Each structure stands twice: as structure tokens, then as C-alpha cells.
Amino acid sequence: MTATTGTDDGRGGRNAEHDCAELARLLPPATGFALPPGRHEHHRERLMDQIDHDTAAASAAPAKDRARESAQDRRPDRAPARPRLLRPSFLAPVTALALAGALVAGYSAQGGGEGPARTGSGASAAERAGNAQPVALVLGRISDAAAESGEGPVGDDQFVYVRSQVQGGDLTSGKLVTGPPAEREIWYAQKPGPQKRLGYIREGGETLPINAEFGDTDGTREGISRPTYRWLSALPADPRRLLDHLTALTPESERQEHDQAVFEQIGYLIRETVLPPQTAAALYRAAALIPGVTEAPDAVDALGRHGVGIAREDRGSSTRSEWVFDPEGLAFLGSRTFLTADTAIGAKGALFDAQAVLKRSVVDEGGVRPQD
Numbered sequence: 001m002t003a004t005t006g007t008d009d010g011r012g013g014r015n016a017e018h019d020c021a022e023l024a025r026l027l028p029p030a031t032g033f034a035l036p037p038g039r040h041e042h043h044r045e046r047l048m049d050q051i052d053h054d055t056a057a058a059s060a061a062p063a064k065d066r067a068r069e070s071a072q073d074r075r076p077d078r079a080p081a082r083p084r085l086l087r088p089s090f091l092a093p094v095t096a097l098a099l100a101g102a103l104v105a106g107y108s109a110q111g112g113g114e115g116p117a118r119t120g121s122g123a124s125a126a127e128r129a130g131n132a133q134p135v136a137l138v139l140g141r142i143s144d145a146a147a148e149s150g151e152g153p154v155g156d157d158q159f160v161y162v163r164s165q166v167q168g169g170d171l172t173s174g175k176l177v178t179g180p181p182a183e184r185e186i187w188y189a190q191k192p193g194p195q196k197r198l199g200y201i202r203e204g205g206e207t208l209p210i211n212a213e214f215g216d217t218d219g220t221r222e223g224i225s226r227p228t229y230r231w232l233s234a235l236p237a238d239p240r241r242l243l244d245h246l247t248a249l250t251p252e253s254e255r256q257e258h259d260q261a262v263f264e265q266i267g268y269l270i271r272e273t274v275l276p277p278q279t280a281a282a283l284y285r286a287a288a289l290i291p292g293v294t295e296a297p298d299a300v301d302a303l304g305r306h307g308v309g310i311a312r313e314d315r316g317s318s319t320r321s322e323w324v325f326d327p328e329g330l331a332f333l334g335s336r337t338f339l340t341a342d343t344a345i346g347a348k349g350a351l352f353d354a355q356a357v358l359k360r361s362v363v364d365e366g367g368v369r370p371q372d
Contacts, residue, residue: 138295139288139310145330146280151360153276154229159187159199159366160274163359164334165302169352176339176346181302183358186210186272187366190228194219198226200366207367224249227269233276239285246286259290260314260321267323270332274360299324301334302354318343319352332357 154160163185170177185202188210189195196219198210212220222231224246236242243262250265252258266287269275275283287293292312299309301324308330311322318341324333336354339346361370 135293135295135310136288138308139284139293142308142310142325142330143281143284146275146284147277149275149277149280149331151274151277152229152362154190154274154362156190156192156228156230157364158190159363160190160229161359161361161363161370162186162188162272162357164271165356165358167302167351167354169350171345174345176350176352178351185369187363187368188228188273189366190230192222192228192230194221195226196220202367224265227273229274229276232269232273232279235279235282237278237282239282239289242282243286243289255317257292257314257316259292260312260317263287263290263293263312264321267321267335270323271335271355271357274362296322299336301336302356303334305333305356307333313340315340 188199222228296309296311308325313320321337334356337352
């Protein structure tokens, strides 16, 4: 389908929306179109950056005024820079038209109404870390526990299964609306080499395939956006080398600190994979080397489970991301991201997204739940 651009027939926005809806109705239903988890926000960034560029180019304001406005974007009374939402906020497979429409209108990770308020989410980092230990010490303990984990290995012909409770934010109205919690199951294929079928996702009672990343006509290879057990096993075991490697692989965005993007990339790996114990241990020690990473005592996941928290705040986007670990065995429980200041899109403490891992396993067939 060829999209039309650059014309104006005088019709209002409501008529245009009607035309889009009618076009979507006439198109055949989607048959599993999907980007793999972890790549939606990459293409969303590219599309939204292009929209911002086109809008700025069409503006009649002088260049120096636009620069002044850009510098003011970091003020807490302004809407934050559009944050790069956490990878587990996985969009259900959609057609290319529906995806583009959703991105232009605003990101919606789950949809739905207002979510429940999160206790303590609006407190400052200083307030919430009053009893914090040095983050390297905490992550060192988590690393030691991960090194003793019994997960894996995973064969090339198997699937990594992750069942989670997820909650996401919707910005289509111009305001942040947190949707209700929902259960999601994902099966990640482990086959090496380019693959056109990357796995399956079950959400809302429907199971759909996860197809190759957009643009990968020959299939998507294992890598940072498709982290198979074999690929993860080959990562550097030295924390500094591992951090340098992930920093180089993580795409940069002018709307987010790169250190924050790397922190979230590591968060994606610990949430959505079965990690080799050696790699898991190295990842946590690598996270301790990222500037701005702190402990967050009494962090909370999407199920309301309290635990040891590891956090980083991106002041440019007024957002804070936290990982939550079981206070006893230090196993990973979940994560969340929320606003750290009152902004035009929402109040301080408003939840962007949250996840809670319910089960992680290895299965022989995609779409089939593990035996309990």
C-alpha cells in the first residue's frame, strides 16, 4: 500500500479519521504481522523523530526561537521528552497501517483506563534511597545469586517461555492514561541464523506469531533485538567489556540519555530471556558501572510485590526506571517506569509501564505452556 502525503483537500481531522477507519475496514485482517519485542520503540523513535523534524521545518518561528523552546523542554513544568518505553511494553501484532496510525496518534502499550496509584512512586530519589546501600554492593549480591541460578541451558530447537503481568501507558489523548494489568505469554525461538518466525505471543486470549523485524526480508538474526541463549552465552564475561559492548550495540536517541538506554537494554535482557548464569552475573555487575544507577529500597512491581530495587532516572525525560528483586533470594521480580515530575502529560508518579514475571521456562514447542 502506498501512503499519500503532502496534500490538503480542506477536510477536517474528523473526516480524515473516518477515511482511515474505512480504509482499515476494507483491508484484509492481519496474519501475524509483528515486530519482535524490543524493536517497536526503535522504529517508533525513527518515525516520531521524522514527524518532529517535519513539524519544525514547517514552523514559522525563527530558528533561534525554536532552539530556545528546545532548551526549555527540560523544565519540569513542560511535557517531558517522549521517553523510550521499556521493551516489555510489547504491542500486540498489528498491520503496518494500524501501527503507523498508532504511532502518529501516540504510543499505547496496553490501552485501557486509569491504573491504580503506586505507593511511593512520586517520592524523590533522595527520599526513597534514604537507607540505600552502595549500588555496587547490592548489584554484587544480585550478581552472585544469579551466578548460582539453575536456569538453562536452552537448545537451538527449543523456545524460551515467559509469562508476565504487564501494565502500559496510553498517550493518544495527549495525557498519560495507565491501562489495567493484563497477562501476557511469549515464546521466543532459539534457532540460530536469520529467522522469519521469531516466536509467538498470547495476549487477550489470542495467540499470534512474532515475525521478523521490519525490513529483515530474509529473516532476523540473533543479536541485541533477538537475544537467543547461544548469543547471550557468547557475550563478554568481564563487566567492563560487556558494558562497552552493549553500549555500542544500543541505538542512540536524542530524546534519551544513552546511559538510560543502555540501562533499559540490560533490563530487557534480564526480563525477557533465560540467561546463562555467567552472563547474568556479568550483566548485573556491568549495570553497576553505569553512571546514575542507584538502589531503590522497597521498589514495587506490577503485582504490588515489594523488593530490593535498582533504578536510574533520566532527568531529560523526567522518567525513572526500576528493577525489582525478591528481598530473600534476589531473583528478578519485575520492573516499572514512572514520571518523576509534574508535566503536561501527567502528574509526578504517573505510571508509564510495569511488568511482573510470573513464570520463566524452556519448552520444546512454541505456543505450548510448560508443564507445572
